Amino acid sequence: MTSINHAVATKDDEGHTAEIPRLLLVDDNEMVRLTLAKILEGGGFNVATAQSVNEALKLIGSQPFDALLSDLHMPGAGDGLTVVSAMRHFNPKAVTIIFSGFPEMKEAAAAILLQADEILVKPMSPDVLIQTIKDRLKAGANAVGRVTQTVAFLLEEDTQITIDDWLLRVNLEPDVITVRLSTEKRCAHLPHLFRDLITRLRKPLPLGTRALPSAAAVAHGLARREQGYTAAMIVEESRMLQVSIFQTLQNNLHRVDFSLLLLAVMAIADEVDSQLAQTMASYIAEAKVDLLPVVA
Structure with a gap:
């Protein structure tokens, strides 16, 4: 089930108005998706979720996002790469992060070449996950585009x-x-x-x-x-x-x-x-x- 949250303004540590970063979370495992969504919302993100590539593509094509956190396999090999590619196309300034298990690191390496900004390996503590995404948001998305071929x-x-x-x-x-x-x-x-x-x-x-x-x-x-x-x-x-x-x-x-x-x-x-x-x-x-x- 896809959930959509609208952007919310908040105050930062110095009292300035700041917009909560909008993050798209993509994972076909419902328990993982719900758990991560709560963790990320608690960490200060405005989270939209998708359980499939098709749901993710619909959201990416219709809404702006600051960050993407996607599982690599959902369940097809390379599904996460498709989502990364779409986010790069529609939201080129968005930070793209792949979540992968050790058995999938070959595909994760391909994700790096696809210009995913970060590869995170499961499992990861909530604090480290949140801080990693925030640090990557501060650094910004990779500026160099990926050269594709037919x-x-x-x-x-x-x-x-x-x-x-x-x-x-x-x-x-x-x-x-x-x-x-x-x-x-x-x-x-x-x-x-x-x-x-x-x-x-x-x-x-x-x-x-x-x-x-x-x-x-x-x-x-x-x-x-x-x-x-x-x-x-x-x-x-x-x-x-x-x-x-x-x-x-x-x-x-x-x-x-x-x-x-x-x-x-x-x-x-x-x-x-x-x-x-x-x-x-x-x-x-x-x-x-x-x-x-x-x-x-």
């Missing part, structure tokens, strides 16, 4: 890295991919696929639109038939390719433009699946030809 740029830059990752996955599954091929023949279709994919990302199609035909995907189906692949092997290769692509995005979360990420992921899945469908169609068509009787 998903198309990242995949184009890391095409060979992604192909190498895919090939490693294939080679680690000898029971799945039993056909022995040279690296050149195994990966021959991938440069074409990546070019189509990057073009799709740069010139997006409306959702629900049929993907463009790919001559390379059709040729790939014919080649895999000739090489002795089964249909299941082709599908498994495609699945592992999506895994490798998304691994590349995961490795570049600190560089990606989060506002474009969801649509890009949907386009990637649709393009790879569309090319798989075209590959399978040509593979099956060739198989039917093979079954035709030989006419003398």
Whole structure:
């Protein structure tokens, strides 16, 4: 449940009128959220709370905040990074703080690169938490902006890295991919696929639109038939390719433009699946030809 408190003016230690800092607290754990809200309000903050990324984004887009305190996982990996990115966009002067447990410190390190001003490790005493936020408010938010890149740029830059990752996955599954091929023949279709994919990302199609035909995907189906692949092997290769692509995005979360990420992921899945469908169609068509009787 989202709670919204309006800004309140108060007196500081010298008797001057001061506005209570407005802080957005984001955590999907209700007990943690309620407990922290009471602690922060008792420490002199005007607190709004959100239990999900969507609730947080609505508040961030509609109200000003002086500070953000967000859990890193809610429950999706990197959810806190999305909230940080949004706060940076709508409230660039707001202090952004990630709350993380020790098992999540790899993602927390990525949050630093996302320009989160502070990483706090659970558990933390209430006094230390309040003082840390107040000290950070006095220091102000980091002034240096984060340079982001499009998903198309990242995949184009890391095409060979992604192909190498895919090939490693294939080679680690000898029971799945039993056909022995040279690296050149195994990966021959991938440069074409990546070019189509990057073009799709740069010139997006409306959702629900049929993907463009790919001559390379059709040729790939014919080649895999000739090489002795089964249909299941082709599908498994495609699945592992999506895994490798998304691994590349995961490795570049600190560089990606989060506002474009969801649509890009949907386009990637649709393009790879569309090319798989075209590959399978040509593979099956060739198989039917093979079954035709030989006419003398």
